[in-house]
Amino acid sequence: MSGWSEHDGVAVGLPVEGIDTDQLIPARFMSRPRSEGYGQFLLHDLRFDGDGAPRTDFPLNATGAEDASVLVARRNFGGGSSREAAVYALVDFGVRAVIAPSFGDIFTNNAINNGLLPARVAAEDADRLLAALERGPAPARIDVHAGTVEISGESARFELADDHRQKLINGWDDIDLTGQHRDAITAYRERLRTERPWRWPGVGATS
Amino acid sequence: MSTPRTLLDRVWSNHEILRRDDGVSLLWVDRHFVHEGSHHAFAKLAHRGLQVAEPSLTFGVADHYVPTRRDGRPIGDPNIARMVRTLEDNCRTHGLELFGIGDPRQGIVHVIGPELGLTLPGLLIVCGDSHTATHGAFGSIAFGIGATEVAHVLATQSIWQQRPRTMRIHVDGALGPGVSAKDVALHWIAQLGADGARGHAIEYAGPVVERLSMEGRMTLCNLSIEGGARFGLIAPDDTTFAYLEGNAFAPRGADWERALDEWRDLRSDPDARFDREVRIDGAAIAPTVTWGTSPEDALPVTARVPDPADAADAASAERVRSTLEYMGLEPGRTLAGTPVDRVFIGSCTNARLEDLRAAAQVLAGRRAKVPGLVSPGSSQVKARAEAEGLDRVFRAAGLEWVESGCSMCVAMNGDLVPAGERCASTTNRNFRGRQGPGARTHLMSPAMVAAAAIEGCLTDVRPMLEGRAAS
Numbered sequence: 001m002s003g004w005s006e007h008d009g010v011a012v013g014l015p016v017e018g019i020d021t022d023q024l025i026p027a028r029f030m031s032r033p034r035s036e037g038y039g040q041f042l043l044h045d046l047r048f049d050g051d052g053a054p055r056t057d058f059p060l061n062a063t064g065a066e067d068a069s070v071l072v073a074r075r076n077f078g079g080g081s082s083r084e085a086a087v088y089a090l091v092d093f094g095v096r097a098v099i100a101p102s103f104g105d106i107f108t109n110n111a112i113n114n115g116l117l118p119a120r121v122a123a124e125d126a127d128r129l130l131a132a133l134e135r136g137p138a139p140a141r142i143d144v145h146a147g148t149v150e151i152s153g154e155s156a157r158f159e160l161a162d163d164h165r166q167k168l169i170n171g172w173d174d175i176d177l178t179g180q181h182r183d184a185i186t187a188y189r190e191r192l193r194t195e196r197p198w199r200w201p202g203v204g205a206t207s
Numbered sequence: 208m209s210t211p212r213t214l215l216d217r218v219w220s221n222h223e224i225l226r227r228d229d230g231v232s233l234l235w236v237d238r239h240f241v242h243e244g245s246h247h248a249f250a251k252l253a254h255r256g257l258q259v260a261e262p263s264l265t266f267g268v269a270d271h272y273v274p275t276r277r278d279g280r281p282i283g284d285p286n287i288a289r290m291v292r293t294l295e296d297n298c299r300t301h302g303l304e305l306f307g308i309g310d311p312r313q314g315i316v317h318v319i320g321p322e323l324g325l326t327l328p329g330l331l332i333v334c335g336d337s338h339t340a341t342h343g344a345f346g347s348i349a350f351g352i353g354a355t356e357v358a359h360v361l362a363t364q365s366i367w368q369q370r371p372r373t374m375r376i377h378v379d380g381a382l383g384p385g386v387s388a389k390d391v392a393l394h395w396i397a398q399l400g401a402d403g404a405r406g407h408a409i410e411y412a413g414p415v416v417e418r419l420s421m422e423g424r425m426t427l428c429n430l431s432i433e434g435g436a437r438f439g440l441i442a443p444d445d446t447t448f449a450y451l452e453g454n455a456f457a458p459r460g461a462d463w464e465r466a467l468d469e470w471r472d473l474r475s476d477p478d479a480r481f482d483r484e485v486r487i488d489g490a491a492i493a494p495t496v497t498w499g500t501s502p503e504d505a506l507p508v509t510a511r512v513p514d515p516a517d518a519a520d521a522a523s524a525e526r527v528r529s530t531l532e533y534m535g536l537e538p539g540r541t542l543a544g545t546p547v548d549r550v551f552i553g554s555c556t557n558a559r560l561e562d563l564r565a566a567a568q569v570l571a572g573r574r575a576k577v578p579g580l581v582s583p584g585s586s587q588v589k590a591r592a593e594a595e596g597l598d599r600v601f602r603a604a605g606l607e608w609v610e611s612g613c614s615m616c617v618a619m620n621g622d623l624v625p626a627g628e629r630c631a632s633t634t635n636r637n638f639r640g641r642q643g644p645g646a647r648t649h650l651m652s653p654a655m656v657a658a659a660a661i662e663g664c665l666t667d668v669r670p671m672l673e674g675r676a677a678s
Contacts, residue, residue: 015522015525016526017501017522017526018401018500018501020501020636020638022636022638022639022640022641023638023639023640026640026644027617027618027619027641028618028619030244030619031246031272031286031287031289031290031619033250034247034250045639045640045644050626050644050645074522075402076400076401076402076435076501079401079402079435079501080337080432080636080638081336081337081617081636082335082336082337082351082352082353083244083353084247084353084354084355085247085354087353102402102405102435103405104402104405104435105405105406105435105437106337106350106351106352106353106432109352109353109356110353110354110355110356113353113355113356114355127522161369162229163227163229163230163231163369166229174355174356174359174367175255175257175358175359175362175363177367178233178359178362178363178365178367181224181225181233184224184225184233185224185233185235185363185364185365188224188235189235189364192235196221196469197458197462197465198327198458198462198463198465198466198469199237199327199329199330200263200264201238201263201264201324201325201456202455202456
């Protein structure tokens, strides 16, 4: 995965609290292989009605929203299920960053692991950015180093944990990183087997 | 003098392989559960040509997609059949023990882990499922992870984690009749919000928690994620040890004694400091139901449906209005009396033996006015419930008694609530579309769901328990 630190794109406002991962991708789509692309499933039941027709009043169906790469939402974005498919749906749609006052913790980790920025802003700043998007999609600029987002002339600072910032900017992959610590893992494992054998399943079983 | 330590400190430090300069720790994983939904992670592993590092610490469980009406015939739905087969294939390829369809040990992952003694105090347990927090009831660190992390654990048996902040929820006093762990959980989540415990590990403590059975403790820890917590945990005690002793994979003989010695030290020191402390009066908690589309939308069953006009600001008013529209509720009406179309008793939250007993206690000798499904948390729970005759109580009441799986909680296996229908449910999420597109979910305890089934509407279970012996 390649890292990134600056982005110029199009922002869309979703002035809703609690967009959970069940809404980001309804469970019934999760058995599909990723190769089909998950962008079509993003917020499916909010974007489309029961007959599959786009709901015209939903912001992601506005003219110009098909190019959306930045979403702005209210508190508790991505809460709920650990399904990484929620992040796949966003990324495959073309989203690079979500701006909101709070995110689910598991969603945050999943986002970082897929190069998606979960940018935490103050609730008032989210309101201000949402107001700037009331009339429809607008240009957005994000600087991960500086921790700033700018939409239609409104700017805000966002919070991101240091380790997440580094990982996102450098596009680091955990399995590669952990490979450097193989000896430490082996040493831990051997110590565990000797000192705490009960932590292995079924140790001492007579059958 | 050593610094006072929390339960989290003790378990965390026992798993730390190393800590980076930025404070992120590489932690050893003692148990890793995979299910049908883990196919993305196995695909990542295959793509990179990697093997499972510790097959003996990794267990496969068929639960998310398994049909609950099965009698040995092949699965009808090709998509579901493929999901179950893919898990079987991945387990075979990597030499993992599988608790699959037809295995008497099969069940929902968070029910069978403890039942089989795979879950133990002082372990670190992960699974690609957010309700993994359930296992924290045994004093272990247990949390849900995404597919990239699942692949990492498969390949390395370790996981990178930033240490969470600590929060203690102390439940004082005693719970009233008809009030359970589910009500405690919905109560605190309504108070703090669905993101109220974000970034925190919660230790549940106090007399109410100490008196809870393991089933109740699991329900409480299970719902930690619904309040935004990274995980929840409870110090192990004699109740914990009695639940585990003799379970299939639990240590035996001298190993059990040695483990017990360590487990008795797994607690927070009396003067340990927490980043946040929350105190709740157990006696003040009523049977609780949700009215909206987030677990934080919870109120005593005696309360009224919120009115957008009472909201603090325009955004909140809009949220209440749109939630009530989805839920088909009118502001100001009492929650009790809201008609329901069906009920569901099941899920990793509330489908253990004690939960089924609580529902059966209300249903015994009564008849449900609406259809409903009862799916035991595991095949073992099902067998035990049948040995006690609970299945006959549910059937006599008019409810359907089926096999074990995640079923109507996540609606992946074909069990779903039709659009526009209202379901009283013992599950964990009332999200829009969770139980099926357009489904309206009200979360509550098993006893409250049983009461709703009998009355055909949301109702206070307490009067219905009068004269009935506590189970």
